[in-house]
Amino acid sequence: MRDFSYLRADSVEAARNAAALPGAMLLAGGTTLVDLAKCGVAEPATVIDISHIAGLDAIDVGPDRAVIGALAKMSHVADHPQVKSHFPAVSEALWQAASAQLRNMATIGGNLMQRTRCPYFRDPQNFPACNKRAPGSGCSAIGGVTRGHAVLGTSEACIATYPGDLAIALVAFEAEVDLGERKLKVEDFFLAPGATAEQEHDIRPGEVITAIEIPGSAAARRSTYLKVRDRQSYEFAAASAAVGLELEGDGRTIRDIRVALGGVATKPWRARAVEEALKGKPLDEATVRKASELAMAGAVDHGANHYKIALAPRVIARAILELGETA
Amino acid sequence: MTSQTHAGQTIIDPPEDGHFRNGSTNQPSPTTLSLHLTINGETHALDVEPRVTLLDALRERLHLTGTKKGCDQGQCGACTVHVDGERVLACLTLAAQVEGRSITTIEGLADEDGTLHAVQAAFLEQDAFQCGYCTPGQIMSAVACIREGHAGSDEEIREYMAGNLCRCGAYPHIVAAVRQAARELRS
Ligand SMILES: Cc1cc2nc3c(=O)[nH]c(=O)nc-3n(C[C@H](O)[C@H](O)[C@H](O)COP(=O)(O)OP(=O)(O)OC[C@H]3O[C@@H](n4cnc5c(N)ncnc54)[C@H](O)[C@@H]3O)c2cc1C
Ligand code: SF4
Ligand code: FES
Ligand code: FES
Numbered sequence: 146m147r148d149f150s151y152l153r154a155d156s157v158e159a160a161r162n163a164a165a166l167p168g169a170m171l172l173a174g175g176t177t178l179v180d181l182a183k184c185g186v187a188e189p190a191t192v193i194d195i196s197h198i199a200g201l202d203a204i205d206v207g208p209d210r211a212v213i214g215a216l217a218k219m220s221h222v223a224d225h226p227q228v229k230s231h232f233p234a235v236s237e238a239l240w241q242a243a244s245a246q247l248r249n250m251a252t253i254g255g256n257l258m259q260r261t262r263c264p265y266f267r268d269p270q271n272f273p274a275c276n277k278r279a280p281g282s283g284c285s286a287i288g289g290v291t292r293g294h295a296v297l298g299t300s301e302a303c304i305a306t307y308p309g310d311l312a313i314a315l316v317a318f319e320a321e322v323d324l325g326e327r328k329l330k331v332e333d334f335f336l337a338p339g340a341t342a343e344q345e346h347d348i349r350p351g352e353v354i355t356a357i358e359i360p361g362s363a364a365a366r367r368s369t370y371l372k373v374r375d376r377q378s379y380e381f382a383a384a385s386a387a388v389g390l391e392l393e394g395d396g397r398t399i400r401d402i403r404v405a406l407g408g409v410a411t412k413p414w415r416a417r418a419v420e421e422a423l424k425g426k427p428l429d430e431a432t433v434r435k436a437s438e439l440a441m442a443g444a445v446d447h448g449a450n451h452y453k454i455a456l457a458p459r460v461i462a463r464a465i466l467e468l469g470e471t472a
Numbered sequence: 473m474t475s476q477t478h479a480g481q482t483i484i485d486p487p488e489d490g491h492f493r494n495g496s497t498n499q500p501s502p503t504t505l506s507l508h509l510t511i512n513g514e515t516h517a518l519d520v521e522p523r524v525t526l527l528d529a530l531r532e533r534l535h536l537t538g539t540k541k542g543c544d545q546g547q548c549g550a551c552t553v554h555v556d557g558e559r560v561l562a563c564l565t566l567a568a569q570v571e572g573r574s575i576t577t578i579e580g581l582a583d584e585d586g587t588l589h590a591v592q593a594a595f596l597e598q599d600a601f602q603c604g605y606c607t608p609g610q611i612m613s614a615v616a617c618i619r620e621g622h623a624g625s626d627e628e629i630r631e632y633m634a635g636n637l638c639r640c641g642a643y644p645h646i647v648a649a650v651r652q653a654a655r656e657l658r659s
Contacts, residue, residue: 244635
């Protein structure tokens, strides 16, 4: 790891000013930044430690909305009683991510900024070609080992999977990210690679995430996060779904439904076609399975990741059907 | 490269050589930080480069070698310590970051008279290790796991201890030790 200079910010204002310095990168929990610095992927000139800023870790949750400070720890949000009751999918996405130790370090703001786990991206010594690291250098994954790579939202420049869990639930429930001067939908905060794979987030130099805000809804209250992976725990998703459900008074007609996908796309992926196909329809297995297939429209595989095209609709359908069985 | 990038561009702005340094390509001169770290109740003064992790500070500088280095990449849990009572990974924590926090390592777990912590005693009794390399991390993790209230069933213990890998595969005995210690600490 190359050395850097270290600055501790004691306010958001100080962090913003410092973050605008050339070569500056913010440090919150450090679980992405220190990891990537060790890989030789991140080479900050200055590290701005924001983890000591007071008050930025507040968690304020009611039935109408949740406001979660950028420095709140993943573990604290996951275990928060009101998050569990009003936004169960958010709690489940968090406790199924990483490990207990990492969740005690990692913050909500840092979580949104985590980078892809594409093994070529993480290994600059052996794989110089990576459009995400070095625009125009090519993509080592295309034609390489692609078992973990995305099937939705890919481009000729990059097929890296967005690895996180929390943002899948945030996209399903139309959360916003607060950057101080502006607020934007989490869905718009993440950028698909297109021709500019190096741009993953709509964030400008000097901007600091201060909080995320999740509107409450009946679908958010009856929600779940289903994560399928190569081993039972401590692994990134092969495919995952955040699902929320609201039924009519008859207890079987779908009034509102939210579906978002993880592990299969280049950014947190809202499956609107599935939602539209199910609204007003009865909650039965055949209808749900048929609608879930719509999530894969336009999917493109690169060989070894072909299984994700079959897996993801099953994950969606299982999540919806299991949710339907809970009262 | 400068940091004057356009609206909509990510803060991580890769220069020609492919590393997202987002700034001048000149390396800043490494500075040295004078830190005071509180470890197992004692304050230690040390001068370190900003990039030094808590794990290297503990092992190389303070000679507290009970905390192990497995992967050095956040994946194995061998380096688990407590910061303000919560379990974290020392290999992904910068030493500079934990100034002013209270750090506990495996060396600080037993009583001063040598009486073992209930979790340490349970690991011995249940034979919860073979080579022992993962054990300090397992024990630090287990102490926190029980304190968090995440040791209610074998299933929950397995899930909340998943961040501690054991290459010897002592998992069934580790779960038994955590179960035993949780029961003792609850009563
Ligand atoms: C072994 C391992 C397994 C993992 N498994 C999972 C998993 O299963 N699921 C999952 O979702 N994640 C997983 N993760 C990723 C983990 O969740 C992220 O590393 C973590 O959430 C990042 O948060 P942090 O606070 O540590 O960020 P940092 O490392 O401190 O920061 C990450 C980036 O965000 C920027 N940043 C931080 N805070 C702000 C802010 N407030 N405003 C603007 N920019 C900011 C930093 O400059 C940096 O570029 C895993 C990580 C590891 C190491
Ligand atoms: S998939 Fe994206 S991140 Fe991976 S090597 Fe290709 S360009 Fe880089
Ligand atoms: S050495 Fe820290 S997690 Fe492996
Ligand atoms: S006892 Fe050998 S690694 Fe766990």
